[in-house]
Amino acid sequence: MDVVIQIIASGLTLGAMYAVSTVGLSLVYGSLNMLNMAHGALLALGGYICFYSMTVLGLPALVGVGAAVVICGLVGLLIYVLTAAPMLGAPQFETGVFIATIGFGAVIENVILRTFGPQPQPQSLQVPGDIVIGHVHIPNQNLLILAVALGLMAAMALLLKRSRLGRAIRATAQNREAAQLMGVRVGRIYAAVLALSGGLAAISGIMVSSLYSLLPNMGGDPMLKAFIICIVAGLGNVTGAVISAIALGLLEATAQYNLGVQYSFALLLFLVIVVLIWRPYGLFGRKQVVRL
């Protein structure tokens, strides 16, 4: 029983972290058909800004998190202005923006490397203590991550479902031209989506770095997993991304316990292959017919 509790606790924490990271990616792809390869660098940037605010500037944790969210949101906006906006409507938009964001991510990572150096740093935002269920100690840090992730997902669901901005984001994702004909200024919606995704990446980066450590390239692994989750869920499907992230977190924790850490990533990749063969449009995606 203790093993099951341990796996569920670890799996939910992993899944919650993945969900926050994946929702941002999925939102951007769903709205713009854009794979934002700078997303991982935004995670690292968020983690470092929080670290800098708390450790160097001595600011409270909430201010550190707020600063990370705002700055990463602004960098997300900058990604839109410098990479996506000039290419909107271009015939090879998806390929062009894919390459451009790889470059943008490399710039961010190298700025972090020059500023903070290559050595790992501990994230300052740590919640001490744990709770005991059965014989299992669950760190409060993990519980905080889970609670924050659930709160964020609920806020995102409310934003997308109930707000004017959320409806405009969904409308633009479902049919850009029809949204324009309703009076939606799609450029602003795209910019808002990139900014929102940047803010989510910052929180995800703080979560990841609080469990592991800060490194300039720390966003690579979570971004790769977020892509895997996006593909499994169906690119652009935000609800599917959250469900898939939690499920894959639990699966990864189970695999790590039963097979060993070295096999868990291989298992995720195997799962992607199976899903792509069985449902090429993802578990929650919709089949699309493209007329050539």
Add this chain to the structure above:
Amino acid sequence: MAGALLKLDAISAGYHGQDVLRGLSLAIAEGELVAIVGPNGHGKSTLLRAISGLVRLSRGAIELGGRRLDRLRPDQIVAAGVVHVPQGDLLFPEMTVLENLQMGAYLPAASARLAERLEEVYALLPKLKERRDQVASTLSGGERRMAGIGRGLMADARLLLLDEPSLGLAPIIIDQIYEVIMALKRSGRTILLVEESAARVADKADRIHLLDHGEFVWAGAGSELMARPEILATYLGS
């Protein structure tokens, strides 16, 4: 035409540097229902897309109530009072009927009167009220078209552009759609309608313009057009 609501002045527009519309001029007075008919692929939809700002003009000017439209973005053109119900309705498939209607009133002026606009649309299209919580992708073809028109009405536009509202529908549904369009005309709406079939709009439109290869080749009353079989045969093959 003095005091025209919509005025097209020798407009040309197209795609990838190739003009599809060639020097079209047209004026529509307030409360008129004007139909553009012509074969497929001759620029009818492009004309509506040019008015709503989805296609840029290469020459000419478009005015609505004396205000230049052709330099505005599509969202600014909607705010100026032009609503385009595109071919195939282009509903938001994963939204409910109500959410689609809410999107029709996206701009602040319309959203401030959302409840009132919804009641007006439901009064004209009662089926939409029954289906308001249904996801748009699960509607029948006729219901989708009704929802598209209803969404277009939510903005309380000065000019309604309807692109082939009968396309792909059964005759009984087409009759229902045209009953709604005629009710809109009776209520004083200004409508620019595109159709492939002249017979369908001959007794409904105040004027018909025949569009061929991006140029108007004939204009007049529907009854005049139906009395000219040589024109129908030459341009519409009927």
